[in-house]
Amino acid sequence: MNTQVICILTLLFPLCLLSQDSETRGWKGIIPLHSSEADVRKKIGMPNGGPLVQYKLEDVNVDFNFSSGPCNEGWNVPAGAVLEIIVNVKKNRPQLSGLNLDMRQYEKSSDPELLDISYYVNKKLGITYVIWRAEVNSIYYSPSEDDNNLKCKTDK
16 A cells, blocks of 8 residues: 555544544444443443543543433433543544534633633534644533433422
8 A cells, every 4th residue: 555545544543533423423323311331332342441431442542421320410311321421532633623513513612720721512412622732632422402301300
């Protein structure tokens, strides 16, 4: 294979890991509140450490937070349902501009203490991009606005 092609593929691989389709819900088909711990293990295998269920992959570390039961964490989902996915990029961090996001769909905020950190939040899709010095440092996948019907009712 041509050296240039190998180089280009090496540079593009992390973008594929992160974005698959940047404007869709969830990560690798795992969707908060709709996927289970069994779904995660079926798609990725057994976790390999960390306080949360963590997968240490070649270019990213992925943490999963699971429900301990209906309404224990504010969501009416069974024990073992995925609540949140955190993808931390280890190397070959892509530029935010390289993800080709529709920035009109995102709200930008800055970290008040860490001046080089910005957050791009899409509440409708439940995605937050954490940007450090113009590079994607991590991506949080959380419940989307469409999942508000799964919030537990509180007596007030």
